[in-house]
Amino acid sequence: MIVLSFVLLSLVHISTAQIAGVVCLQIAASISSSSNVFLPGSLSYTSDIFHWASSSSDISACSVEPGTAADVGKILQIVGASRTPFAVKGGGHTANPGFSSTPGVHISMSRFSEVTYNATAQTATIGSGLVWDDVYAVLDPLNVTVVGGRFSGVGVAGYSLGGGYSWKSNLVGLTVDNIVGYELVLPNGTLTQVTATKNPDLFFGLKGGLNNFGIVTRFIFKTYPQGQIWGGLITYTVPNMAAVNQAVANFASSVTDPKAQIFSAYNGAVGVPIMAQMLYYDAPVLPPGIFDEFLSIPFVTKDAGTRSLSSFVRLFPTNITTGSRSIFDTVPVTRYTPAIVDAILNETTFWSARLAPFGGLAVSYNIEPFLPSAVPSTNPATAFPGSRTAGVALCPTNFFFLWLPATSDDIFHNAMHQSVAQIKALAIAEGVLGSSKYTNYAMFDTPLSDIYGQNVPRLQSIKKAVDPLNVMGLAGGFKF
Ligand SMILES: Cc1cc2nc3c(=O)[nH]c(=O)nc-3n(C[C@H](O)[C@H](O)[C@H](O)COP(=O)(O)OP(=O)(O)OC[C@H]3O[C@@H](n4cnc5c(N)ncnc54)[C@H](O)[C@@H]3O)c2cc1C
Ligand SMILES: *[C@@H]1O[C@H](CO)[C@@H](O)[C@H](O)[C@H]1NC(C)=O
Ligand SMILES: *[C@@H]1O[C@H](CO)[C@@H](O)[C@H](O)[C@H]1NC(C)=O
Ligand SMILES: *[C@@H]1O[C@H](CO)[C@@H](O)[C@H](O)[C@H]1NC(C)=O
Ligand SMILES: *[C@@H]1O[C@H](CO)[C@@H](O)[C@H](O)[C@H]1NC(C)=O
Numbered sequence: 001m002i003v004l005s006f007v008l009l010s011l012v013h014i015s016t017a018q019i020a021g022v023v024c025l026q027i028a029a030s031i032s033s034s035s036n037v038f039l040p041g042s043l044s045y046t047s048d049i050f051h052w053a054s055s056s057s058d059i060s061a062c063s064v065e066p067g068t069a070a071d072v073g074k075i076l077q078i079v080g081a082s083r084t085p086f087a088v089k090g091g092g093h094t095a096n097p098g099f100s101s102t103p104g105v106h107i108s109m110s111r112f113s114e115v116t117y118n119a120t121a122q123t124a125t126i127g128s129g130l131v132w133d134d135v136y137a138v139l140d141p142l143n144v145t146v147v148g149g150r151f152s153g154v155g156v157a158g159y160s161l162g163g164g165y166s167w168k169s170n171l172v173g174l175t176v177d178n179i180v181g182y183e184l185v186l187p188n189g190t191l192t193q194v195t196a197t198k199n200p201d202l203f204f205g206l207k208g209g210l211n212n213f214g215i216v217t218r219f220i221f222k223t224y225p226q227g228q229i230w231g232g233l234i235t236y237t238v239p240n241m242a243a244v245n246q247a248v249a250n251f252a253s254s255v256t257d258p259k260a261q262i263f264s265a266y267n268g269a270v271g272v273p274i275m276a277q278m279l280y281y282d283a284p285v286l287p288p289g290i291f292d293e294f295l296s297i298p299f300v301t302k303d304a305g306t307r308s309l310s311s312f313v314r315l316f317p318t319n320i321t322t323g324s325r326s327i328f329d330t331v332p333v334t335r336y337t338p339a340i341v342d343a344i345l346n347e348t349t350f351w352s353a354r355l356a357p358f359g360g361l362a363v364s365y366n367i368e369p370f371l372p373s374a375v376p377s378t379n380p381a382t383a384f385p386g387s388r389t390a391g392v393a394l395c396p397t398n399f400f401f402l403w404l405p406a407t408s409d410d411i412f413h414n415a416m417h418q419s420v421a422q423i424k425a426l427a428i429a430e431g432v433l434g435s436s437k438y439t440n441y442a443m444f445d446t447p448l449s450d451i452y453g454q455n456v457p458r459l460q461s462i463k464k465a466v467d468p469l470n471v472m473g474l475a476g477g478f479k480f
């Protein structure tokens with residue numbers, strides 16, 4: 001069945017591929033020797049089009065690895081003039097099909113791999129082709145960090161252009177609050193530097209606007225001193241789930257130390273829950289009273305203690321699901337009530353049992369309590385609104401299903417809609433529904449207003465000014 005649908009997919013794409021094939025040759029003839037075009041069958045092509053979720057991959061006519069911003073400009077001019085569908089991929093971790101894949105020209109940013117620390121400015125210039133692991137590997141020995149990803153393998157680019165919930169967010173805000181500049185290739189191919197003073201509209205738009213405004217080649221991040229942290233990963237299962245839920249709800253309602261953060265992954269396979277609990281404290285020594293309840297519950301596995309931030313980021317086995325089909329969606333909440341935590345455990349057991357016969361591997365519901373300080377109302381506005389209401393938090397609960405057969409896609413997408421509706425109705429009843437769905441967790445069919453709220457008109461007018469020919473409309477994603 002999988003093989004058959006794969007063949008059918010390729011047939012449907014032949015005409016686009018043939019047209020794009022000519023465009024690929026045109027690109028190959030135009031770019032400098034720092035860049036390359038690769039065809040299906042080559043190793044570079046295979047790794048270029050690869051995604052963490054196989055449902056986010058597509059068979060493109062070719063892949064291009066630009067090595068300079070000028071070549072990114074040439075590629076955009078060629079695909080724009082020929083109206084060829086294209087994609088831009090950073091770390092390839094989107095769970096939305098078509099957001100960083102295409103049957104046309106696939107652009108991989110992998111050659112933008114710079115990490116340069118400027119101790120005077122307290123900034124780091126970071127290439128858009130990196131994953132966070134690469135960034136931390138360079139910054140760790142310098143005892144500095146940036147407000148980046150919480151898990152291994154995730155790309156800098158999509159994460160940072162969507163919002164960015166980080167282990168340091170309660171202390172200093174989202175990733176978008178901590179980027180001071182962008183090197184951006186505009187949709188017409190012109191290279192520009194975007195800062196708050198040089199181009200306030202694009203500076204606002206890139207803080208959540210994903211690929212609507214062009215292709216980012218480099219980000220300039222604020223850096224922060226970073227020593228060792230206290231962190232752990234503990235797994236629990238039945239019969240301790242009631243105690244676990246209690247601990248999660250108690251933490252969410254009582255801990256206000258911004259150095260403390262938890263990430264509770266309620267995983268289920270065939271109706272059996274296995275909860276993976278990440279505990280983070282942004283100092284080498286854990287003060288008493290923060291995670292006591294979690295530490296006293298009988299566990300399945302436990303790895304906790306003082307370590308580097310980058311080793312903590314590698315602790316969670318994000319790559320065990322690599323290659324399965326996946327979908328994310330989210331119900332934002334202002335806080336996690338005990339009823340919501342209980343309902344999420346119920347969704348975990350319910351849907352993992354219900355979906356198993358359709359090739360379901362597992363479901364995962366991630367409770368992510370954040371303090372209001374993670375979306376600082378005092379900070380400048382950003383495209384992803386976060387909420388930015390004084391004293392109100394925006395916790396981006398992630399719902400995540402994974403399965404194998406492509407023929408089951410609709411079943412899993414529909415189940416996701418039902419599960420989101422179930423928890424959303426409860427969040428409304430409890431008076432805790434958050435104002436915006438998080439860009440990087442929202443499912444592909446989410447209306448723009450559910451993510452960007454009252455920012456939609458401004459984002460649409462910025463988009464119209466910078467991309468009057470809608471070149472970026474040839475790439476998938478949430479479109480202004
Ligand atoms: C295991 C896992 C853990 C995660 N953990 C977190 C977390 O802790 N916090 C959090 O906030 N999110 C998290 N996410 C969500 C994550 O932010 C998104 O998956 C994001 O899309 C990843 O970025 P990427 O570069 O890997 O994705 P890609 O699939 O490469 O790109 C995603 C989007 O960005 C666009 N894009 C990529 N590069 C560029 C560029 N150079 N210029 C313009 N547009 C570009 C693409 O076209 C696409 O629309 C996680 C996801 C996974 C799978
Ligand atoms: C580092 O930042 C300082 C202060 O902004 C600046 O003057 C200097 O040129 C930067 N150094 C490099 C190598 O870019
Ligand atoms: C980083 O911190 C460690 C431990 O305190 C120290 O030994 C090392 O010299 C520091 N490195 C730099 C570049 O400051
Ligand atoms: C997951 O990552 C680890 C560590 O980088 C690696 O050894 C392992 O092969 C990876 N597994 C998969 C399935 O990619
Ligand atoms: C468990 O979840 C299912 C699916 O959302 C729902 O139909 C059922 O009512 C829930 N049960 C409880 C006890 O909440």
Ligand SMILES: *[C@@H]1O[C@H](CO)[C@@H](O)[C@H](O)[C@H]1NC(C)=O
Binds near residue numbers: 186188189465466467
């Ligand atoms: C490209 O677009 C930018 C922003 O709209 C504009 O300033 C610039 O003049 C354009 N360049 C060309 C060559 O048209």
